Amino acid sequence: MNEICVIGGSRYFGRRLVENLRDRGERVTVLNRGSSAPPEGVTHLRADRGDEEALRLALAGRTFDVVVDQVCYTPRHAAVARRVFEGRTRRYVMTSTVEVYADLGGGGPYREDALDLPDDEDPADDSLSYGEGKRRAEAVLGRAGGFAFAAVRTAHVLGGADxxxxxxxxxxxxxxxxxxxxxxxxxxxxFIEEREIAAFLAWTALAGFTGPVNACSHxxxxxxxxxxxxxxxxxxxxxxxxxxxxxxTMDNGRATALGFTFxxxxxxxxxxxxxxxxxx
CATH class of the missing domain: 3.90.25 (UDP-galactose 4-epimerase; domain 1)
Structure with a gap:
């Protein structure tokens, strides 16, 4: 049984992820601002993930085998998470997006190695597009030395309750x-269906690979x-x-080779x- 912290996870496929991990028998902690109650059978911590002091207070004395970050949108979010969770978890999984490929020339399907990550954390967060914020957040967390890091680049998610x-x-x-x-x-x-991306994130949390991985249906x-x-x-x-x-469009060959069936x-x-x- 693993201790897993899901940051966010209050709605849509994040909630399905929490239920998936709980139903597999993992001990799940959900950390969010508390705008909605988490599923039954999990621990709930309240903090704004962008407030470093509040985050440290909420997590005082706690360690995890895995953290799954559903709401990391900017390099500032990533830098806070890197400082707070280094030494507190052995594995960190960030939910990223196909939008990181938005500014590439030419056509897909894009493989993970088509994208270069920046070496710096600038410019300021408020000047970044959604995709660029995620790209830079991946880079910041990827430079962490205190945990293994994987970034799940999700396709556009379709679900009835979107x-x-x-x-x-x-x-x-x-x-x-x-x-x-x-x-x-x-x-x-x-595209990927909401249940499938939740299953993929749970699978990634419990896997051992690192680096970026595309998640999309065939x-x-x-x-x-x-x-x-x-x-x-x-x-x-x-x-x-x-x-x-x-x-x-994305190439899901890496995830398939690692053993996930889309x-x-x-x-x-x-x-x-x-x-x-x-x-x-």
């Missing part, structure tokens, strides 16, 4: 007969293919959540669409 409302956007508009905005040449993206979708799985869309020129002008997008998409309809 609090971001991205899939719901399409379901609601198509149900109302409203047009869907698409760019001139929508590009494909990799197969890709562009916005038109996604909409076709929902109904009969009417398109207009414009923007919508999954209408991408750049390629967001599903195919077509196997779970109809079920996710059904769940999304029930939630809107």
């Amino acid at each position: 609090f971001t409302g991205r899939l719901g956007h399409y379901v609601r508009r198509m149900s109302a007969g409203l047009p869907i905005g698409v760019c001139a040449d929508p590009r494909p993206a990799s 197969g890709t979708l562009d916005v038109r293919q996604l909409c076709a799985a929902i109904g009969e869309p009417v398109y207009t020129r414009g923007e919508s959540p999954y209408s991408f002008e750049r390629d967001y 599903s195919n997008v077509g196997d779970w998409l109809p079920g996710v669409v059904k769940e999304a309809r029930a939630c809107v």
